[in-house]
Amino acid sequence: MAHPRIGPAPGDGADTRLSPHLLALVREATLAGRVPPQAPRRVIGESWRRALRSGVDPDTGLRNWMLGPEEIEHRRRSTPLGQLLPVLSDGLVPVADAAWHIMVVSDAEGRLLWRDGSVAVRRSADRIGFLEGASWSEEVVGTNAIGTALVTRAPLQVHSAEHFVRSHHGWTCAAAPLHDPRDGRLLGVVDVSGPAAGVHPAMLSLVSAVARVAEAELRMRHWEAVERLRSIAAPLLSRIRGQALAVDTNGWTAAVTGTTPTERVALPAEVRAGRVWLPQLGLCELEPLPGGWLVRVGEREPAPGSRVVLDVSGPSNWTVTVTGEAGSWTQRLSPRHSELLFVLAEHPAGRTAAQLAGDLFGDPGRAVTVRAELSRLRRNLAGVLAHRPYRFADGVEVEVVRPCDPASLLPHSVAPAVLAARRQGRGAGDGG
Structure with missing residues (x-):
């Protein structure tokens, strides 16, 4: 199926001066493959393309x-988002309620987990399926602030x-992603939505702020937890001969003995007690601690990997898996x-x-930024990445x-x- 060509427009800030009637004409012409009276914003045009490729019905969405x-309660208990809810509610619900809007928090899959605000607007939201437990990912409902921000x-x-x-x-929505400051993981999105007639140009700035x-609150709680782990681990490490570290569940170092301190140790995606290969440290023995792990360093030189699998098949979760003589290791x-x-x-x-x-x-002038990022990568993937020039090491x-879809x-x-x-992938898929 040949999709309509949707061209970019300068600037991606929401232009609330455009009338709903004009926006409807732009959408109708664009989705029909005609030249619209005005190009959609780039971020919107790209999202429309993704929705078309996913087979979303422009009139009804997907089931x-x-x-x-x-399941909703399980997801609430399984995410740090619940810790952020008081901050989000205090900052947004009073404003949303006064403006006849509602605040919604979704997880990283776009599932709505919490909703608060105007009772009348919540009833209106029920009629379009904008309620707890629903998916508002782009793959299901197409372009919207939650799914597109994800x-x-x-x-x-x-x-x-x-x-x-x-x-x-009939709706306007302003959303901002929420990340876990401990590992950069995307947790979900906070969104304020309401009738399009009540749109305020400052709403996006408020939601973002x-x-x-909320992320700063999570960061503060993280360092408080690291301090608690340090108080537990310090006496234990003082009795250990050799090299050892105490790290929290995300690998952040709380205490160290016998080795050079490192801010963070890259742990496997699934951590368990026992012998494990850590790229920065080599073969180590992991023992559980309250709120983290005791890492006893064995062979100091990391074993180089012989095979790397880079998985970028998903829309938001990407991993690298390194396999070598010491076993297999995966990192987000x-x-x-x-x-x-x-x-x-x-x-x-x-x-x-x-x-x-x-x-x-x-x-090309931003080489300093690239070197800094690669320095972090090479610490986590010791023996796999080489430099001068930067590349995967020989023999890997x-x-x-x-x-499946190159786009x-x-x-x-x-x-x-x-x-x-x-572009090359699309051309290859078309026989180009």
Whole structure:
């Protein structure tokens, strides 16, 4: 199926001066493959393309399977978002209620877990399925502030007919992603939604600011937990001969003995007690501690990996798995590190820092930023990455697991190298 060509527009800030009627004309013409009276915002146009590729019905969306009460409660208990709810509610619910809006918090899959605000607006939201347990991912309901912010990982306001599904055109939504400051993991989104007629240009700024305050609260709690672990671990480490560290469940160092302190140790995605290979430290023995792990360092030199699998097939969760003589080890990747490793996999001969800066930012002058990111990556992937030029080390077999649809490759990314890979993939898929 040939999708309509949706062109970019300068600037992606929500222009609430455009009338709902004009936005509807833009959407109708664009989805029909005609030249619209005005190009949609770039972020909206790209989201419409993704919705079309996913087969979302522009009139009704897709079937929205609701979570049951037990699953909703399980997800609430399983995420740090619950710790942030008081901060989010204090900062947004009074404003939302006064403006005839509601506040909604979703998890990283776009499932709505909490909802508060105007009772009348909540009743209206029920009629379009905007209620706890529903999925508001792009794959289900197309362009909307929650689902699209999860893809772009940036704050976003979606107004009226910028929504992909027609029944959502009476709404305006402002959302901001929420990240776990301990590991950068995307936790979900906080959103304020209400009638399109009540849109306020400052709402997105408010939602973004409250989201940052909530993340700061989580960061403060994290360091308090590290301090508690330090008080427990320090006496224990003083009695250990050799090298050992106490780290929290995310690898942040609380105490150390016999070795150079390191801010954080990269732990496997699934940590368990026993013998494990850690890239920065080599073979280690892990023992559980209250709130973390005791890491006893064995062989100091890390065993190099012989095979790397870079999995960028998903829309938001990317991993690198290293396999060698010491076993297998998997780590989640940040958006930037997923881009860097993808580019290095695409260039086996290697890239200079300036070339990588051009690949990622379109600006070779940002080489210092690239070197800093690669320094972090090389600490976590010791023996796998080489430099001068930057590349995967000789003898390392590299496999990249891509999405089935080339256009869905790292959908958050605007890196020139990733954009080019998407275009090349589409051309190959069309026989080009």
